[in-house]
Amino acid sequence: MMRETQGKVQRKVLVVEDDHSIALGLRINLEGEGYTVFLADDGERGLELATSEEPDLVILDIMLPKMNGLEVLQAIRREGRTMPIILLSARTAEMDKVTGLELGAEDYVAKPFSLAELLARVRAALRRGAMAPPSTMHAFGDIVVDEGARSVRKAGRAVDVTATEFDLLICLLRAKGRVLTRETIFQEVWGPNHHGTPRTIDNFVQQLRAKLETDPQSPRHFQTVRGVGYRFSAS
Structure with a gap:
């Protein structure tokens, strides 16, 4: 490219x-x-x-x-x-x-x-x-994420994600279960001069759920913490 x-x-x-x-x-x-x-x-x-x-x-x-x-x-x-x-x-x-x-x-x-x-x-x-570390791998459920290759696989099949979807995914994974506020996510993914709204984060999380969760309506991995933000759960 x-x-x-x-x-x-x-x-x-x-x-x-x-x-x-x-x-x-x-x-x-x-x-x-x-x-x-x-x-x-x-x-x-x-x-x-x-x-x-x-x-x-x-x-x-x-x-x-x-x-x-x-x-x-x-x-x-x-x-x-x-x-x-x-x-x-x-x-x-x-x-x-x-x-x-x-x-x-x-x-x-x-x-x-x-x-x-x-x-x-x-x-x-x-x-x-x-930007991506050369060899960091994450695995949860039937999902495998390769940071270096910026690739996501579900049940062995490649999942197409946009650059921002991938960055949000990595942001949540690196938090290792900690709850992240929407403002923290904005800072990590979009940078300090972002002009988004809370709905921006919500939309991207919904997109990740649609692509990676078995049941997007009852997400196991990308969980909402009401009044605060989101957290990732590997279980």
Whole structure:
């Protein structure tokens, strides 16, 4: 997924944005930070590039011609691709954010946005995806998690998880049964400058339960501690 130029590895970023001035500004600044940038101005082309170019990260507008951003997001995740996706939209309604996160987005930035903040979020998302101890393994029930490979297997079969889902999973596993507040989880997974809400954490925990619990409605491993947050139980 990474390109090597003159001995230096470059990360690839796909920007799917139909406002040409915004897209051009993002391209100039992302290339200035050393990324290889691909542009698409409609949802169908964005999905094509997400498949053919295998970017390390996608910046995805919601209001797009041909396919809207949420449809593109859903299609990317349906294909099993787990690169971080940052939604970009003038919409600020809570439901749009919740829907995007439930479909597998890592972050949501509302227009008008601070370019410096967006670039910081891009760096943070890529950094989270690259950070992992080389050989730490976790096993519980029929689940095996390899931190170094950033892989999850259930009953011997690979489970597709997004970068943020994996980081949340590792955060809970490393706590070894301690109760983590939502604020602690935000700090560990999203960093100190997060702009999420408690619903953000709840949505990601629900996604982990859906993928890893035998009965997501009665979770054994990812437990809610009412009024506080969440804890992991290996039993």
